[in-house]
Amino acid sequence: MIEEQAPLNKLDAAVVKYDRTHSLVIAIFYVLGCASLIGVIHWFEWSNVLSIILISLISITFCIDYFILPYIRYRSIRYEVHPTYLEILKGVFFRTREIIPIERIQQVLVEDGPLSRRYQVQVVEIQTAGTSHTVPLLLEKDAQALKIRIMDLIKEVHSDV
Structure with missing residues (x-):
């Protein structure tokens, strides 16, 4: 739910x-x-x-x-990993709430650049078959923890998708 x-x-x-x-x-x-x-x-x-x-x-x-x-x-970006889905909330005036079922996730990427490495900030990109979703501006430790949590949940899912 x-x-x-x-x-x-x-x-x-x-x-x-x-x-x-x-x-x-x-x-x-x-x-x-x-x-x-x-x-x-x-x-x-x-x-x-x-x-x-x-x-x-x-x-x-x-x-x-x-x-x-x-x-x-x-202040406007939030996220949470639930047992069956990932939820991302973004936006100030126009709020977007993305619900990504764990069973649909195909790839989790962690991206950074020269400036973001200096400040230890990364972007987590979650890819499904048709779309890509991002959780921007995470500290390196939070980005890695999010990636590991999602990957662990993907391993647990048994799906025919």
């Missing part, structure tokens, strides 16, 4: 630091793109108002992505 309450497992508060650093890295590309566009604006001698608008938009986007979104992502 599927539970009515939200999944119990929350993200660790340490992932906010990783998420903010990730925002800084993305901001570098925003700044490079903005500088290129400002160069084009000055090359064609267009109005300086376009440069001001572009810089303002990039600044506002960065502030939202750096100061607000990491905390929202931290």
Whole structure:
């Protein structure tokens, strides 16, 4: 039976630091793109108002992505492994509750990159025959524990699927 309450497992508060650093890295590309566009604006001698608008938009986007979104992502992602299914809850305004039957899971991947290794943060990707589901921003120890728990449950399932 599927539970009515939200999944119990929350993200660790340490992932906010990783998420903010990730925002800084993305901001570098925003700044490079903005500088290129400002160069084009000055090359064609267009109005300086376009440069001001572009810089303002990039600044506002960065502030939202750096100061607000990491905390929202931290608070909005939950997951829980039940004996027969995995439950993932994501979203702020539009909440998505994914229920993945253990018997349908074909593969469990743990992904990380250079920045995520630095902060010991990983993404667990659960693949079924037709779809892929992710539990993002887990600490390395939590990601490995989740993978092991799911793999143990998969071994216990006897299915004709």
